[in-house]
Amino acid sequence: MTTVFNLRPLTPADGPAIAALGEQSPETGAVAFHSEFHYDPYAALLALRPSTIGVAVEAPDHDGLVGLGLASFGECCYEGTLRPYAYFYSLSVHPAYRRRGLAAQIAAWRVEQARERLGAEAVLISGIQSGNVGSVRTAQKWSQYQLDRSQAGVVKMRAKPPQARPGWEVRPAREAELEEIAQKQNRFFQNHNFYPPQTAESLAAWRAEQPLGFQLHDYYVAADSQGHILAGLGITDEGRVISNRLIRMAWPLRLGNLLLKVVPPDGVMKRLPVEYFWFEPGQVEAGQFLWESLRWLWRERGTMLMTFFDPRGPIPQAIRLPKLMPPQRGSLMVSGPVPVSEARLVYQSS
Numbered sequence: 001m002t003t004v005f006n007l008r009p010l011t012p013a014d015g016p017a018i019a020a021l022g023e024q025s026p027e028t029g030a031v032a033f034h035s036e037f038h039y040d041p042y043a044a045l046l047a048l049r050p051s052t053i054g055v056a057v058e059a060p061d062h063d064g065l066v067g068l069g070l071a072s073f074g075e076c077c078y079e080g081t082l083r084p085y086a087y088f089y090s091l092s093v094h095p096a097y098r099r100r101g102l103a104a105q106i107a108a109w110r111v112e113q114a115r116e117r118l119g120a121e122a123v124l125i126s127g128i129q130s131g132n133v134g135s136v137r138t139a140q141k142w143s144q145y146q147l148d149r150s151q152a153g154v155v156k157m158r159a160k161p162p163q164a165r166p167g168w169e170v171r172p173a174r175e176a177e178l179e180e181i182a183q184k185q186n187r188f189f190q191n192h193n194f195y196p197p198q199t200a201e202s203l204a205a206w207r208a209e210q211p212l213g214f215q216l217h218d219y220y221v222a223a224d225s226q227g228h229i230l231a232g233l234g235i236t237d238e239g240r241v242i243s244n245r246l247i248r249m250a251w252p253l254r255l256g257n258l259l260l261k262v263v264p265p266d267g268v269m270k271r272l273p274v275e276y277f278w279f280e281p282g283q284v285e286a287g288q289f290l291w292e293s294l295r296w297l298w299r300e301r302g303t304m305l306m307t308f309f310d311p312r313g314p315i316p317q318a319i320r321l322p323k324l325m326p327p328q329r330g331s332l333m334v335s336g337p338v339p340v341s342e343a344r345l346v347y348q349s350s
Helices: 012-024 041-048 102-118 133-139 175-188 200-208 251-260 284-297
Strands: 006-009 031-037 053-058 067-078 081-093 123-129 145-156 169-172 217-223 229-236 242-249 271-279 304-309 328-335
Touching (some): 012 031, 012 067, 031 041, 067 102, 081 102, 081 133, 133 328, 169 284, 175 217, 175 229, 175 271, 217 284, 229 284, 271 284, 284 304
Parallel strands (some): 271 304
Antiparallel strands (some): 006 053, 031 242, 067 081, 123 328, 169 217, 217 229, 229 271
16 A cells, blocks of 8 residues: 655654654664653754754654654865755654655655755765665665765763873863864864864854753863963763663674673663864874863763764874774765765764
């Protein structure tokens, strides 16, 4: 029997249905989980990505949603040119309605919306977890390139502070420093595709956002005794908004987790995503000290610090990942107005 699905824009009234669909349709891939919202789900999604729009899918024989797909918008560097982009994420289909072409319909809806908003020169991007074969196949219908260059850096929080470094301090960035920070950060990522360039004003606005009544983002730096800023990063208090409950893990990750306990015993993960992680040339140790310090300073806000990076770039030098955990790789599916260069690194938002 052919089911006629109703695809429509997501609305604020869909909050409870978003949560219900998430429980019924956990994320697939090497790590399967579903989200548990601490605020209204619609409000929570927009708090974390304010430019988000979504498609909600209904079926005549089901009470609630049977499908969902989200997209957010912005500007990023792509092959040396600043271009508008759409980032596609959180495509889910209720298990009872899979293998009916619904995922392809959701994907097509998002592409159409992106083209209408941004035009033909826009860059379309989707990040897909390793092992999620179905999502890759769906994305191949609209994408031109599959870049297997993304890795997740995930570490649990520290039980004790890192060893002190005389003359160095880790602290929140000061307003007067944001111009310098933006310049150094942009320089660090100048050879990265998909990086959204920042200004002092954009960093200040990002840090000032309080969509749910509290500060959601902050920016930290590592500085020396003369006040020279050596490294920086932005961090989001996502665990206060959404927790992720583990459903299953691929056996190599499960085995590693038995020893390292990156995922807590109760299976509830509160992620603290890191954006814009950079350090000055020759200052890898400052980057390491900043990363390790945040694992301690934010230990009561989440269970894990995480970021995405290109394993070919400099960031792996500053992030000490558990040696017994297999690398958590992923793919970026891309459609762009010009070909993607193999030489450029990739930036992926957390």
